[in-house]
Amino acid sequence: MDGTIALWLFAAVCLLLMLGYPVAFTLAGTALAFAAGGIIAGVFDASFLSALPGRLFGTMSNTTLIAVPLFVLMGVILEKSKVAEELLDNMAHLLGGVRGGLALSVVIVGMLLAASTGIVGATVVTMGLLSLPSMLRAGYSPAIATGTICATGTLGQIIPPSIALVLLGDILSSAYQQAQLRMNVFSPDTVSVGDLFVGAIIPGLLLVALYMVFLLLVAWLRPGLLPAGQREPVDTLAFLRGLVPPLALIAVVLGSILAGAATPTEAAGVGAVGAWLLALAKGEMPLVRLRSVLRNTLEITAMVFMILVGAAVFSLVFRGFGGEELIHAFLTDLPGGVFGATLFVMVLIFLLGFILDFIEITFVVVPIVGPVLLMMGLDPVWLGIMIAINLQTSFLTPPFGFALFYLRGVAADQVPTGAIYRGVIPFIVIQLLVIAALWQWPELATWLPAVLSD
Numbered sequence: 001m002d003g004t005i006a007l008w009l010f011a012a013v014c015l016l017l018m019l020g021y022p023v024a025f026t027l028a029g030t031a032l033a034f035a036a037g038g039i040i041a042g043v044f045d046a047s048f049l050s051a052l053p054g055r056l057f058g059t060m061s062n063t064t065l066i067a068v069p070l071f072v073l074m075g076v077i078l079e080k081s082k083v084a085e086e087l088l089d090n091m092a093h094l095l096g097g098v099r100g101g102l103a104l105s106v107v108i109v110g111m112l113l114a115a116s117t118g119i120v121g122a123t124v125v126t127m128g129l130l131s132l133p134s135m136l137r138a139g140y141s142p143a144i145a146t147g148t149i150c151a152t153g154t155l156g157q158i159i160p161p162s163i164a165l166v167l168l169g170d171i172l173s174s175a176y177q178q179a180q181l182r183m184n185v186f187s188p189d190t191v192s193v194g195d196l197f198v199g200a201i202i203p204g205l206l207l208v209a210l211y212m213v214f215l216l217l218v219a220w221l222r223p224g225l226l227p228a229g230q231r232e233p234v235d236t237l238a239f240l241r242g243l244v245p246p247l248a249l250i251a252v253v254l255g256s257i258l259a260g261a262a263t264p265t266e267a268a269g270v271g272a273v274g275a276w277l278l279a280l281a282k283g284e285m286p287l288v289r290l291r292s293v294l295r296n297t298l299e300i301t302a303m304v305f306m307i308l309v310g311a312a313v314f315s316l317v318f319r320g321f322g323g324e325e326l327i328h329a330f331l332t333d334l335p336g337g338v339f340g341a342t343l344f345v346m347v348l349i350f351l352l353g354f355i356l357d358f359i360e361i362t363f364v365v366v367p368i369v370g371p372v373l374l375m376m377g378l379d380p381v382w383l384g385i386m387i388a389i390n391l392q393t394s395f396l397t398p399p400f401g402f403a404l405f406y407l408r409g410v411a412a413d414q415v416p417t418g419a420i421y422r423g424v425i426p427f428i429v430i431q432l433l434v435i436a437a438l439w440q441w442p443e444l445a446t447w448l449p450a451v452l453s454d
Helices: 004-018 023-041 046-060 063-080 083-095 101-114 120-137 142-157 163-182 193-221 236-258 264-282 287-320 323-333 337-352 358-364 366-375 380-395 402-410 417-440 443-453
Strands: none
Touching: 004 023, 004 287, 004 323, 004 358, 023 046, 023 287, 023 358, 046 287, 063 083, 063 163, 063 264, 063 287, 083 101, 083 120, 083 236, 101 120, 101 142, 101 193, 101 236, 120 142, 120 402, 142 163, 142 193, 142 380, 142 402, 142 417, 163 193, 163 358, 163 366, 163 380, 193 236, 193 264, 193 380, 193 417, 193 443, 236 264, 287 323, 287 358, 287 366, 323 337, 323 366, 337 366, 337 380, 358 366, 358 380, 366 380, 380 402, 380 417, 380 443, 402 417, 417 443
């Protein structure tokens, strides 16, 4: 089988996703429809589908994926308990008198929220509601203000604990084992979600630093776009009360992972309980709000796991039509060897980010190309971080960048949509620069995991 049908399957899935059909049911439904047609035509072996129950049971019994609902619960609790509101208010008072201080406050608070919630939509909406009116009243350029909020909100994709890294780590772990078994390595090495968490720290902080450097340069070169506000007195006690608890929670969750004292799943459980205790201490978790928190967590978790089920069906049918062999032959035959293959995949993921969301790309593209690239000798942690930052751009690239939609939904009517689109362009360029830096210096992602593992 030449794999042509597998390409049509991939194209059909992408088309239906662009038309707005639900991801999980599009993946599973389209794959099963192609499989049924293939069985009738005698070009698909129905025995491939017999592996489906085992895959679904494997997904349900995967302890790594338990981290997803726990990190979601932690993030939703912190979002509802007004942690962001206190942090932003205190940071705005601290930096308000500095030119561009409000924008810098948004980046710093966004970084802290990314390290505590990891939910892009919640961060963008929260920051949009809290900071955008203040930035516009201070005379900020609408494009710079909205671009800063959208880009900062996407930091939850790369700064751990990130749900995207949990999902990507699980997929790459499977891809890495497949790659080694195909190379007749029968005691394969492993790559874990914790490895990706550690590998993402330096690139994530580099991204934050470049955001802040860009804003400081704009404030210096074009002060009218980022004017200084009024310096207000800072209540030191209130500042510490708003800053220390979330920082302590972040330190416990990430510190336990970095020290090897806890797996990401165990740290997620500690984080969820810690967030709940913080909310109780603040008096921000009445029964009604707790019910809302649990409902939101259930909805997000159900969505992710249904997509996992759909992706399992899709990958089986894609393999049954010879798609994996076709992709392997295509990538290995590209000019430039591993460089050409990696460049092609990175460009493909970036372009797909204009029309698909990160979960769709993660579950449709990465399982197909991951084993091939890893067989060519790429470091799995480096590849995972490269893909994660590339996927981060999908939240910002029009026309379907979800961060743009989130902010458009809460921004004032006087902020034109065109300003939001223009505002994110410099931050997309910064993200691409970080990808280029990682390409040139892979140690940015691989050095810290190697140090901690020794």
